[in-house]
Amino acid sequence: MLVDLCHPARATSSRAAEERQQKRVLMIGSVWPECSPSRPLSKKDSSAAGVRSWQLIRAMREQDWDIHVCSPAKPTAFTDSLRQGVHTLQVRVNHDSFDGVVAQLKPDFVIFDRFLMEEQFGWRVRQAWPSSICVIDTQDLHFIRRERMKALEQGKSMEEIVDIHIPPTSPDMLREISSIRRSDLTLVVSSWEKELLVRRYGIPEHSLQLAPFYYDEPPGLQELPGWDRRHNFFMLGNFRHPPNWDSFHWTFHHIWPLIRARLPDAKLHVYGAYPDKASVLLSSADKGFVVKGVLPPERLHSTIRRHRVNLAPLRFGAGIKGKIADGWWSGLPCVTTPVGAEGMQSVTDWGGAIGRTAEEIADRAVALYSDQEHWSRAQMRGRALVEELFSHRVNAPQLIRSLNQAAARGSNAARFAQVEALGHLVLADIVVAPGPGEMDLDLALVYYNSNKANEARALPSPSGTIA
Numbered sequence: 001m002l003v004d005l006c007h008p009a010r011a012t013s014s015r016a017a018e019e020r021q022q023k024r025v026l027m028i029g030s031v032w033p034e035c036s037p038s039r040p041l042s043k044k045d046s047s048a049a050g051v052r053s054w055q056l057i058r059a060m061r062e063q064d065w066d067i068h069v070c071s072p073a074k075p076t077a078f079t080d081s082l083r084q085g086v087h088t089l090q091v092r093v094n095h096d097s098f099d100g101v102v103a104q105l106k107p108d109f110v111i112f113d114r115f116l117m118e119e120q121f122g123w124r125v126r127q128a129w130p131s132s133i134c135v136i137d138t139q140d141l142h143f144i145r146r147e148r149m150k151a152l153e154q155g156k157s158m159e160e161i162v163d164i165h166i167p168p169t170s171p172d173m174l175r176e177i178s179s180i181r182r183s184d185l186t187l188v189v190s191s192w193e194k195e196l197l198v199r200r201y202g203i204p205e206h207s208l209q210l211a212p213f214y215y216d217e218p219p220g221l222q223e224l225p226g227w228d229r230r231h232n233f234f235m236l237g238n239f240r241h242p243p244n245w246d247s248f249h250w251t252f253h254h255i256w257p258l259i260r261a262r263l264p265d266a267k268l269h270v271y272g273a274y275p276d277k278a279s280v281l282l283s284s285a286d287k288g289f290v291v292k293g294v295l296p297p298e299r300l301h302s303t304i305r306r307h308r309v310n311l312a313p314l315r316f317g318a319g320i321k322g323k324i325a326d327g328w329w330s331g332l333p334c335v336t337t338p339v340g341a342e343g344m345q346s347v348t349d350w351g352g353a354i355g356r357t358a359e360e361i362a363d364r365a366v367a368l369y370s371d372q373e374h375w376s377r378a379q380m381r382g383r384a385l386v387e388e389l390f391s392h393r394v395n396a397p398q399l400i401r402s403l404n405q406a407a408a409r410g411s412n413a414a415r416f417a418q419v420e421a422l423g424h425l426v427l428a429d430i431v432v433a434p435g436p437g438e439m440d441l442d443l444a445l446v447y448y449n450s451n452k453a454n455e456a457r458a459l460p461s462p463s464g465t466i467a
């Protein structure tokens with residue numbers, strides 16, 4: 001049974017939090033953040049996105065903040081686990097009862113799990129408690145992933161997919177960038193995406209915060225199985241996520257036969273939730289391609305440590321890849337594509353190998369699998385990247401600092417009330433750019449108020465832009 005935010009005991013707890021000058025946070029997600037019922041909250045669990053939400057909660061709990069998590073999703077095992085110092089509430093979409101929850105809670109911060117939640121609930125938050133600092137946790141830039149998927153379907157090359165051109169009238173882009181513009185702070189998972197938002201879409205840098213993964217100190221490499229104690233290849237990913245599904249099938253048809261021809265005794269173990277029938281039918285002991293299905297959270301790292309090479313041949317997608325970082329944390333080098341490596345490289349070299357074609361990926365996977373010295377160097381590079389980019393000790397204080405700075409700047413709610421009063425609204429799916437390949441971002445992005453209504457509305461002239 002979920003905790004009711006309107007219960008008097010809970011309200012008393014909230015008032016006590018105010019008296020202690022705690023920050024109060026309301027997190028809104030389409031699903032519940034993922035934490036394993038059998039493991040402490042500092043450990044990695046199921047999906048990268050769900051677990052990362054839990055990592056954000058952990059960072060805020062360390063500040064003794066008062067955290068409330070709500071979702072329209074049905075309760076799960078994760079919901080029970082959330083009650084380790086976190087209040088939970090199931091809410092209804094498009095229902096006035098949510099307004100009452102926000103008005104009573106009076107949150108300092110409202111964090112939306114991806115822009116879709118901001119579209120559904122953001123306007124209600126701004127009406128019910130305008131002083132709330134609205135924060136979007138992007139997880140990845142959805143419009144980049146979707147446009148890259150279209151490019152793959154059109155037969156474009158890996159180079160064209162990586163350097164994707166987003167049409168200025170792309171509805172996916174307009175929705176997500178508009179949501180970012182409406183919000184006070186946006187959490188992005190990679191420096192590549194942060195730079196893109198600043199450089200191409202004119203998002204103020206102060207309203208963006210790099211918030212990747214938050215890993216505890218990894219075990220020493222000497223504590224992990226070495227090259228000679230590891231065998232076979234490993235793949236991981238939710239089958240419902242289109243980039244993963246495509247990756248599994250591309251590997252089966254085009255990459256694995258090339259690897260298997262040179263390593264006839266090797267096997268590829270494919271793990272992931274929600275395997276569909278078409279994917280399960282790929283499983284073949286004779287071909288060494290074994291679809292294992294769900295990997296329970298408590299077995300994640302022990303399973304990773306038995307394998308020698310992680311395959312992540314992603315042809316499209318966005319954000320950073322939990323499957324790769326999890327592998328590095330447990331000493332598993334990875335062979336991937338430029339899409340898979342995006343945002344996960346720094347001054348340290350890649351922890352494995354990168355290929356653009358099926359042939360390149362197969363060649364580099366075989367070389368990494370067969371050469372112990374090469375493998376050991378890749379393992380050390382992967383470990384260095386985890387420590388450099390994904391340290392909880394480093395990243396958690398930066399998250400808290402960015403939230404406090406956003407609070408000091410204040411909420412954007414008053415500005416958007418002015419925008420609505422002036423009637424600056426945009427057509428639901430068509431925006432006319434002021435010049436070839438250009439957009440008036442203040443005009444087209446801010447006023448694409450997709451969470452209000454679906455009716456078509458007039459686009460004012462560029463001279464009507466509010467600074």
